[in-house]
Amino acid sequence: MADTSPQRALLVAVEAGGAPRRARPEADEPSPEESLAELRLLAETAGAQVVGTVIQSRREWSPATLIGEGKAREIERLRQEQGFDLVIFDEELSPSQQRNLEAIINCGILDRTALILDIFARRARTREARVQVELAQLQYRLPRLTGRGVDLSRLGGGIGTRGPGETRLEIDRRRIRERIAHLRRELQEVAAHRERQRAGREENRVPLVTLAGYTNAGKSTLHRRLAGSDAYVEDRLFATLDTMVRRVEPPDGEPLLLADTVGFIRKLPHTLVAAFRSTLEEVVRADLILHVVDVSHPARDRQMDAVQAVLDEIGAGDRPRLVVLNKLDRLRDMLGEDGARAEVERLRHRFPGAVAVSAVTGEGFPELSRAIQDALGRRRAVVEALVPYPMAHLAAFIHQRGRVLAEEYRAGGVFIRAEMETSLADRVRAALGPPGTARNGQGAPAERSGR
Numbered sequence: 001m002a003d004t005s006p007q008r009a010l011l012v013a014v015e016a017g018g019a020p021r022r023a024r025p026e027a028d029e030p031s032p033e034e035s036l037a038e039l040r041l042l043a044e045t046a047g048a049q050v051v052g053t054v055i056q057s058r059r060e061w062s063p064a065t066l067i068g069e070g071k072a073r074e075i076e077r078l079r080q081e082q083g084f085d086l087v088i089f090d091e092e093l094s095p096s097q098q099r100n101l102e103a104i105i106n107c108g109i110l111d112r113t114a115l116i117l118d119i120f121a122r123r124a125r126t127r128e129a130r131v132q133v134e135l136a137q138l139q140y141r142l143p144r145l146t147g148r149g150v151d152l153s154r155l156g157g158g159i160g161t162r163g164p165g166e167t168r169l170e171i172d173r174r175r176i177r178e179r180i181a182h183l184r185r186e187l188q189e190v191a192a193h194r195e196r197q198r199a200g201r202e203e204n205r206v207p208l209v210t211l212a213g214y215t216n217a218g219k220s221t222l223h224r225r226l227a228g229s230d231a232y233v234e235d236r237l238f239a240t241l242d243t244m245v246r247r248v249e250p251p252d253g254e255p256l257l258l259a260d261t262v263g264f265i266r267k268l269p270h271t272l273v274a275a276f277r278s279t280l281e282e283v284v285r286a287d288l289i290l291h292v293v294d295v296s297h298p299a300r301d302r303q304m305d306a307v308q309a310v311l312d313e314i315g316a317g318d319r320p321r322l323v324v325l326n327k328l329d330r331l332r333d334m335l336g337e338d339g340a341r342a343e344v345e346r347l348r349h350r351f352p353g354a355v356a357v358s359a360v361t362g363e364g365f366p367e368l369s370r371a372i373q374d375a376l377g378r379r380r381a382v383v384e385a386l387v388p389y390p391m392a393h394l395a396a397f398i399h400q401r402g403r404v405l406a407e408e409y410r411a412g413g414v415f416i417r418a419e420m421e422t423s424l425a426d427r428v429r430a431a432l433g434p435p436g437t438a439r440n441g442q443g444a445p446a447e448r449s450g451r
């Protein structure tokens with residue numbers, strides 16, 4: 001029977017450069033404390049109980065054991081005193097580093113990648129998610145199939161079991177390769193099915209808006225509120241593993257499809273990104289990506305960078321983007337009314353067009369809805385224009401880009417009543433000059449990309 005008491009874990013993080021603690025590390029390097037805070041969350045999400053942490057200076061990194069043999073022995077002594085079952089590294093261990101560490105430290109050794117894979121495995125609900133996670137796990141496991149292995153799928157229930165004996169190794173490798181091939185084929189079938197769904201959708205020309213962002217940023221909460229869906233929301237990492245697409249009919253604009261997706265994280269394992277490629281297609285194909293940010297999170301800026309890195313990796317880096325600064329209520333609790341406003345202003349300067357919302361209170365939703373419609377170029381307005389006869393090109397433009405509701409030849413020109421995208425309507429009004437000239441500073445439609 002598997003032991004169901006939580007695994008006791010020691011966390012090992014790495015300090016950049018080996019320099020004494022700095023108040024502000026380089027932008028792309030989290031402080032060890034920040035790193036550990038996230039690793040702790042991940043470990044707890046996987047069902048482990050964190051009993052201690054170790055920070056090792058990067059200057060002492062060794063190719064054989066990562067942290068150096070001396071440090072490894074120190075950890076083994078600590079284990080004998082404290083009796084933890086698991087050492088979790090914030091860095092990815094090479095297969096040989098893992099083996100060497102296991103030879104010194106007499107308990108399970110996991111790295112950040114294995115931990116994330118384990119969480120995904122626990123969370124996978126649909127067939128597709130399960131297949132994708134298993135594929136990623138097997139690819140991770142294949143080069144590590146020697147000596148004593150850690151059964152990643154049973155992190156919560158007794159690990160550190162002996163791995164397969166050498167004679168069985170080749171058979172196991174072959175089995176794993178066969179299984180990988182099988183899973184790949186299965187994923188191809190699912191992808192083909194999705195493709196058919198998308199084809200139907202694209203015929204309808206309903207734009208696809210996809211929520212993307214760091215894990216726990218509030219994507220599913222927003223999705224549920226905006227789409228009135230029953231998306232799965234939980235204050236845990238990686239609550240959502242499946243893409244969920246819902247149709248939204250906003251009161252102030254055209255219908256759209258809203259997709260909720262799996263959360264990203266710093267150092268998201270490549271095997272996982274590759275395996276989730278079909279799920280993440282909803283991001284790559286989005287007419288608009290809503291980058292949901294937990295504006296109240298201390299590591300917010302680095303989280304945003306991590307999301308950008310994943311978007312680039314999956315080939316979605318150039319999709320039209322709108323930054324949604326979520327958890328405004330929490331930011332206000334932290335900084336007060338004025339502080340929060342100043343912070344949002346600062347961020348809106350860095351990310352033009354960013355909208356601040358609270359998915360919990362619904363604050364900022366009308367602005368968000370408008371921003372989405374604007375970004376899609378889908379918000380429509382009715383223009384009434386008396387187009388002078390010498391400006392026939394303008395009349396042609398209205399016919400081309402709008403839906404003409406009425407047209408009448410008058411003394412001063414053609415009177416046209418037409419429905420068109422707000423930005424185009426603004427352009428028409430601007431071309432005609434006062435009265436009713438467009439005053440707002442919204443970008444011209446030519447500056448917006450795609451549909």
Ligand SMILES: Nc1nc2c(ncn2[C@@H]2O[C@H](COP(=O)(O)OP(=O)(O)OP(=O)(O)O)[C@@H](O)[C@H]2O)c(=O)[nH]1
Nearest residue numbers: 215216217218219220221235238239240263327359
């Ligand atoms: N205070 C506050 N909490 C929020 C807000 N939005 C979401 N949350 C909370 O944040 C936690 C995570 O929300 P989710 O919607 O599950 O986050 P997610 O981005 O879907 O997370 P993953 O699926 O793990 O990537 C939940 O406890 C939510 O209740 C907000 O605007 N304000």
Ligand SMILES: [Mg+2]
Nearest residue numbers: 219220239240
């Ligand atoms: Mg979610």
